[in-house]
Amino acid sequence: MSGAFKLSSAQQAMLGGALITSNLDRHERDALLSCAVAVRYGPQDVLFREHEKAHYFYCVLSGYVRLYRGSEEREADVSICEPGDSFGECLVLAGDAYNYSAQAMEHVILARFNLAEVKALLAQHPRIGSAIARSLSRHLLSTMECLARDRMQTSQQRVAHYLLTHCTSEGARASLRLPFQKRLLARKLGLAPEALSRAFSALRTSGVRVSGRAIAIEDVNALRQV
């Protein structure tokens, strides 16, 4: 980590669009943002570890952060946070230690919120509680979906679903560019990197062409069959 800075106005604007501040009025939003500073982390930096006492929660401004549980040679990713996602908000309501570890992928800029300050704010601006609840709702739903998918779909199906939900389609064709390396996508989907690779080759018969981070889908409907 390299220092804490005031949020730039561009960063404030970015946060204004994030889920965590949705449905808040100007005053409430300003109050919430007054608890935050901008911080940076480099690739592989660990923001915090499971069970550590928690002082902050975060919202991603740029880059990607992975949340994972377990230690040394037996870890499982629980979520990959993209710009606009927040994590650790649940600690505003309950608990005083992190329940997972967090690590920056590539170069990352985050808004860091002081937990104690936000907790204090809650009494004065109780609607902030609802804003946090909205963010938690979304997290809960996506985590449940992930769990259900893990339990009932094969690796190919999960990869196909990822492609279909992240591609920009032009007619029957579509394409996308992975925003991070394949290792990370593999972990997000609960796979070993080799398994992701194999899933991609298997999907070649369904019209998926992969070269580096660029992926082309020849027929969206064919892919949906999987």
Next chain:
Amino acid sequence: MSGAFKLSSAQQAMLGGALITSNLDRHERDALLSCAVAVRYGPQDVLFREHEKAHYFYCVLSGYVRLYRGSEEREADVSICEPGDSFGECLVLAGDAYNYSAQAMEHVILARFNLAEVKALLAQHPRIGSAIARSLSRHLLSTMECLARDRMQTSQQRVAHYLLTHCTSEGARASLRLPFQKRLLARKLGLAPEALSRAFSALRTSGVRVSGRAIAIEDVNALRQV
């Protein structure tokens, strides 16, 4: 389902102890409870299905409810709700359709909250938003834990963990009685019933004796090694 009734005072007391009403004062709690009625369901009854338009969320008063996704011959359980647990609260904040199906196991009594009324209440008693956020926090954490466990532990380890977190121990020995049938426990742990059975036999070498729903653990520490 068989009719809707006013909450009895015993049921109100039960709800007062539930997470969803924690940290609320008397007025807020009464306001929230005024949106609720008691309903009953019999074994296997389906409360609602995925994608159905949502009008209510629920809190379990007695019995068990399973939440699951997917349809016909390919479904995965996402959560098993016990007395005191609520489900569907996330719809107060966002979305208008259920994201999973819900089915009663055995005989069940639920408090059924009217979503529209609770939403309206939110403006007047904004702290109810925080109460919901607290409940969502807990759900999110337990779902993440479940996901992480699915991804890094074997069936034996998950069963051992379940036993250890649900038994009442007396020294090195411990015991418990399953509150539901084994099929349900299997699904909760993301296993086929046969796999649960095999996990139990495998754990016999670690001092676990199973007879019907009664389970005895000869040495808690031995089990922790797994």
Next chain:
DNA sequence: CGCAGTATTGATCGAGATCAAGCGAGGTGG
């Protein structure tokens, strides 16, 4: 008593993890 749903046990199969080796692109230094 007999039936239906539930639990166990055995045999087989397949998905994905793991281990190990080869490949290709980007970066560094001679």
Next chain:
DNA sequence: CCACCTCGCTTGATCTCGATCAATACTGCG
């Protein structure tokens, strides 16, 4: 400029876990 190294990705071989199918025992209930 090219040899060399590193790191991420791919591919192949093998192994393990758990799903699935099928047959049998067990339990509770009308």
